[in-house]
Amino acid sequence: MSQTAQHILQETFGYPHFRGRQAEIVATLLRGDNALVLMPTGGGKSLCYQIPALIRNGVAIVVSPLIALMDDQVANLRAAGVHAAAVHSGTPPETVRQLADDIHSGSLKLLYVAPERLVSERFLKFLDNTQISLFAIDEAHCVSQWGHDFRPEYQQLGILAERYPHIPRIALTATADAETRADMKHYLKLENAPEFVSSFDRPNIYYQVIEKNNGKKQLLDFIKKQMNGQSGIVYCLSRKSVEDVAAFLCEHGLNALPYHAGLPLAIRQENQHRFTHEDNIIVVATVAFGMGIDKPDVRFVAHLDMPQSIEHFYQESGRAGRDGLPAVSWLCYGMNVLVLLKERIMESQASDLQKQIELQKLNAMFDVCETAACRRQLLLRHFGEESAPCGNCDNCLHPPEKFDGTQIVQKLLSCVYRVGQQFAAGYVIDVLRGKSNDWIERMGHHTLSTFGIGANLSDKDWRNVVRQCIGLGLLNNDIHNHQALILTPAAKPILRGEEKVLLRPLKREKAATKVAKTDTWLRTEREERLYQALKQWRLQRAKADDVPAYVIFGDKTLRDIVQTLPENHADLSQIYGLGAAKIDKLGDEILQIVADWGSGSLKSD
Missing domain, CATH: 1.10.10.10 (Winged helix-like DNA-binding domain superfamily/Winged helix DNA-binding domain)
Structure with missing residues (x-):
């Protein structure tokens, strides 16, 4: 079984080996057991259920809270040669009928659905007559009122344990404190399931926090000096602020797009499409944006206002650098936002207990902003993890004098x-x-x-x-x-x-004295020519297939090609992120570009 899993990891997904506890989690599901998985954004959660889904008989039902998240996962799987699909409000009836036929014929391996659809009696009756390989509940922190992104329909998913007791279930999230984990176990009926908790550390992210003093100008300086020409997300507290900041950045020559729930759906979809499909786009957004974004090459996430909890901050900042390459989390904060967020909490309709919990979370976030110690230590401690000073935050690299x-x-x-x-x-x-x-x-x-x-x-x-x-x-x-x-x-x-x-x-202190560690990949002139040629080709292929460029392959794969200069399909199979389906479809074109632009790049330099 493990050899089969390893083979699929390499042949289908193009990864040389499992990371962290992925192999243990895959083995757990293959045995037919349940699992609770806490793994940081970019840690490879999806593979934990995708590989067992390809090995076990039947179709895997994956619960996901957002259409964009489903569609992104499906696009990535299809690019890897896996028959996967999503059913949501935008799926035509004839497509739904075809998918039902594919499920019963055994060809469809993964079906993504929203929680409210899954718990409907009509869908459950369909599942009663379907061979199911496993249930995967993604973004499982949505089950908890004490966490963030609470979705009440998630609390109904315990029905899966009662109705299908012999089918393995896996719940996955990137952020959950002790209270949220307890809720996940309780509502999803996973009390006896083993917990797989990976380190919450994202060592490739540089954390930088500054005190607000003309926040828009500070943001512009940060982007121009440290992140020029990179894709990024800027989070603001209000819709008005989103539009003001987006317009301000555009006035200063940046490609900035607004995104908030008050914009027409068509504009939101267009702006999200441009962000995922084009390079060097900055989205300025409220927290309505991001949970459905699987873009691995976001190089920075900036907060122009302090988030209301460490969980929010960790999840939002974690959208930077999912590919493992250097990225920056930049946060600008002031007392006025702290006071405003406290007032919002007290004026809400929440119970007194929940208000106290939210105030505690807000104070913990403020401590991260105010500390003169390692910021990563405070973040990790919040999730129950101890660490040494990280050496990759502003306080570690530029210790404030006292x-x-x-x-x-x-x-x-x-x-x-x-x-x-x-x-x-x-x-x-x-x-x-x-x-x-x-x-x-x-x-x-x-x-x-x-x-x-x-x-x-x-x-x-x-x-x-x-x-x-x-x-x-x-x-x-x-x-x-x-x-x-x-x-x-x-x-x-x-x-x-x-x-x-x-x-x-x-x-x-001047912001310039707190500069992030930047990407240290120094390319020769020939390497640069090959890099740009591959990047341009990738963009053209992505447009032709109407998928984001990272679905063709990510920046890490691009680097690997430039540095190793593959000469044949066997060489390509050793490249990170290139599985058999991609090599069959794209291999000859990649090899031709390497031959045209990369000859002698490393071998004669």
Whole structure:
């Protein structure tokens, strides 16, 4: 069995060996057992059920939440020579009938469906009379209200365990904390299934976080200086911001397209199509964009506003560099967004318990932004994984210098205490800076000992101190009292002078001093000619087949061809990502381009 799986991995998908725990998961399903799989984006989750689906008798039913995600998976499988299909609202009735015939003849190996279709009685009756190889539940975190992307219909999928107890089921996700995992086990009835938890680390992603100061200009500088000519995603908090930022980037010569739920469906589809099928496109979007995108060569993901949880941030930033090549996660944050997100949570219709959970998640995300330590360590710790400093985030490569800020912090904490812990940051800063106004005089706060003791620092400097004190756990926002600053128990020893506080510099570092590690593949002139020729050919083939360029083959495969210069089909079979079906269809054309453009590139250099 394992030899068969290894053979399919190489012949069909063009990969030399299984990664991580893929082989164990495949073996588990081939034995007919269930599995719960947590594997980072780009870690190869799909192969875990696709290979058993090709070996076991019958059709695999794959549950997927988005049409775009289904269609992308199907396109990739068909390019590899696998008969797969998706059924959704856009599938014509005659196609559905043909697929039913293909299933019963045994030729269709994987069928992708939405959860609401799967649990309908009509579809279940169809499955009752169908030979099913396995059930795969993708994006399984959607089952949990405490996770993100909650989809209530996912909670009905437990019916599969009751109705088809002898058919193996696999649930897969890239992001799930302990509470979400518990929900997955409970609702999907996988309590006794083995858990396969891979490392959540994405070492190829460089994490860079900066404080917001004219965010649009900071974003433009980042893209122009570090990511010029690359595909990327920019996430914004509001629809208006999406359109403003997209227009701003276009005005400065970038190919930027907006995407949010308020745009007409045709425009959203066109913009998504351009992003997946063309090079060097930037999509500016709300979080409505991305879960259905399988594009492996996204080189950067930028957040112009802080995400509401580490789970959201991890999943969204993880859309960069799925091919394993260097990529960047860039985040720009400020106090105003933290306050806005807290207000949104408190004004929502959620239960008090859920509000507390969401506030905890928001505070954890803020800690990642504020930390002066390795950012990756904090991200991984959130998912229960310990690691050494990563060496590939801004704080590791450019450690922020710290200074003794005890006296400054004592002034702030003392002022918060003396105004009765009843006022938001702006008011407290006005008192510290000695700004007398009607409200301050009416409250009598112009007579306080702390009035004017911080006049030597600017508003910006004090906002920086407030932000760091919240990140250090010395202050909090009173969510029931207009975000008033309140002291935490940790503030007491600081006020008593029993502990020191180290702060990051109050003046902003220039963004240019925090440059990401870039791609270090240095090509010779001949290699560059071959690289560009292959890239151009790939784009033309993709247009002819109406598929994204990465479905023809990914950038990693392109590199491998340039570096190894294959001369025949046997050489091509050793190239990463080229399976038998692709070699049969495209091999001669690839070899001709190598012969025309690459002769002598490595062999005589």
